[in-house]
Amino acid sequence: MPDRIQCEFFLIRYVPDVVKGEFTNIGVVLREVNSPASREPNTVVRFTRDWSRVRCMDADADVGLLESLESEIAERLLLGAADTKPVMQLLEDALSNSVQITEARASLAVNMTAELEQLMRMYVEPLKVKQERRKSGRAAIAEVMRDEFERARVWGLMRKRIAASTYTRPGDPMKIDCGYRAVQGGLIRMFQAVSLEGDVEAAKSLAWSAPQLREGVERVENARLELTAVVEAVKKGKEEEVESAERYRFGVEAMEREQIRVVTLSDLARVAETARLELRV
Structure with a gap:
């Protein structure tokens, strides 16, 4: 033992x-x-x-x-x-x-x-009397994202629910899920869970905000911003999912046009390991 x-x-x-x-x-x-x-x-x-x-x-x-x-x-x-x-x-x-x-x-x-x-x-956690409903969409992505950052022992060092209004303009309601500033290099990374399974409005909103966020971070923090959207993997192989796949591609392309890095859940372990190295944990 x-x-x-x-x-x-x-x-x-x-x-x-x-x-x-x-x-x-x-x-x-x-x-x-x-x-x-x-x-x-x-x-x-x-x-x-x-x-x-x-x-x-x-x-x-x-x-x-x-x-x-x-x-x-x-x-x-x-x-x-x-x-x-x-x-x-x-x-x-x-x-x-x-x-x-x-x-x-x-x-x-x-x-x-x-x-x-x-x-x-x-x-701490409440007793689950009934079977817990499986999380889906953005909530599921955000939970996996947190799990990976916790596994890399960096979650506690990251900023949470970052107010976009700090960098854009007063009244902007957007909150970015989490982010950190690398120990060296003048780089700030921010991460947002975005579900593309049903509605791509969140992707459009993030894409619209990206240039203002990038300019604001450079002005306020004197740092370069890398904004990352974490999405589900695209579903393939069923005719009824063709329309869903088209919406998925539209959302990804809308974000990438605004220089937003798009990664899937399978990439998160590598993303978290990068954070561990950049935060020197």
Whole structure:
């Protein structure tokens, strides 16, 4: 049997009403303890992807803000990796009372990733009473995209739901799923899940926005933008899918005309590995 890794974990809780004290767990921080002196301890962070319990407790909850905390926590833990307690104290001081962090609990892990997933199932994710409906379209693409970036250990370092209005003009409602700035080279990469199975309006919208985004990133960030659309693979072989294939080609061509890089789900492992190298993880 392989040696188990000594760890400690913290639960991140959303507390909409501090007086009542009601809460729901929204994330887990898992950290290796007693790591060799030759390297810094491994730390992983994950938040829920199902915000139904948060919305049930607080219909006005700012889910976008809560999602952004995952990256903030990951970055602060990375910067303060040498000592956990001061880092956790820093988080408690910085976050409002509506987001709280529990005391550390001990854990033994064979594998950090597997242990994190187990802790998420035990403490965070809601029980599935009915069989979960299979996600499709853009939601399915976005989930696979996140999975691959998490597997490459870069998801926590990426920006999420990037407001296009930062680079285009006030009032632009578009949000880009995620992105990062390469450590070297003056390059920013952004990624958007685009489903071409039924409606190509999202592809047209992204294509229309691409020149303004590119110009805005160069102006605001002094960097070059590479915009990537992640799409499903085209379906082939059935006569009834000819029209769907034509829409698919139209969407791809519309985006490529505006210099948007188009990749399919099968390309994501390579994309995530590139991100790992460019972020020097």
